[in-house]
Amino acid sequence: MATTQILNDVLAEISFEDLELARFLTRLQLAIDSSDLPHELLNDPVLETRLSEEIESRLSSISESLGGDVDTNPLDRAHAKLEDIASLESELSSSWSSAIDVITCINKLHVTLNTELLGSITTISPSLNEKHKATNALSAAAIEASLVKLSLLRAQLQQKLYAFSSDTHPNATMINALSTAYDKLKDEAEDSIKEERVLDSQIEGYTCLMRLVDGSPDRSPRKGFAQIVEDYIRVEKETEECRRDLRRLGWSTSD
Numbered sequence: 001m002a003t004t005q006i007l008n009d010v011l012a013e014i015s016f017e018d019l020e021l022a023r024f025l026t027r028l029q030l031a032i033d034s035s036d037l038p039h040e041l042l043n044d045p046v047l048e049t050r051l052s053e054e055i056e057s058r059l060s061s062i063s064e065s066l067g068g069d070v071d072t073n074p075l076d077r078a079h080a081k082l083e084d085i086a087s088l089e090s091e092l093s094s095s096w097s098s099a100i101d102v103i104t105c106i107n108k109l110h111v112t113l114n115t116e117l118l119g120s121i122t123t124i125s126p127s128l129n130e131k132h133k134a135t136n137a138l139s140a141a142a143i144e145a146s147l148v149k150l151s152l153l154r155a156q157l158q159q160k161l162y163a164f165s166s167d168t169h170p171n172a173t174m175i176n177a178l179s180t181a182y183d184k185l186k187d188e189a190e191d192s193i194k195e196e197r198v199l200d201s202q203i204e205g206y207t208c209l210m211r212l213v214d215g216s217p218d219r220s221p222r223k224g225f226a227q228i229v230e231d232y233i234r235v236e237k238e239t240e241e242c243r244r245d246l247r248r249l250g251w252s253t254s255d
Helices: 002-013 019-033 045-065 074-162 174-214 224-248
Strands: none
Touching: 074 174
16 A cells, blocks of 8 residues: 555656656556455555565666666655656746746836836926927017018118109109109000090991991891892893883884
8 A cells, every 4th residue: 555655646746748657657556456456465464565576676667668777766766756846846936936026027117117107298298398389489489570571671672662763853753753654554544445435436337337238137138228239230120121122122222
């Protein structure tokens, strides 16, 4: 029974990397558990000694199959393996603790950086707004100053233009010249209006004459001067026919 307990402990603590060793130990435990011997025989010291020898023999064969040293006690190697496993678990636990510490540190740094960022935004934004306001005010003042300069230049140019005068003729100023030109243009406009009225009257006379020649505005037949011409042609034609009839009858007619 002590041997069975040892096998159970070994199977419970063995690493998953030693799969071949685990298979051999499991087979050995199944061979013991499925024994047809009564429980009374298992308490027999002689039988227990034989079972121990069988277990040691099997463990020796397991050790040989795994390439281990034959002189080394398999139980010692199993305990050494368990110690290695415990050492690896300790290292893994230490690494896991270190990883947890790093994650905790990162979370703390994240909170700290977030707080500092919010503080910076709260502190820097008003100063930036004030700077932008000052820059905008400066730009507006510069634009207004430029507009004032442009107005001043415009006034100076107008003063120089309209206040110009000839050195030889003091009365020949730009204002007098512009006034004279305006009066001349005004007279030309009045003459153009009068000429337009005369031309309209002439056009109206021509229109009446065309109506007389071509007939009424609706161009109906036998109206106006065209009717007169048509009647004249008809009379001349009838006169010529009468003359031909008289000559045929022996009458001599004079033109």
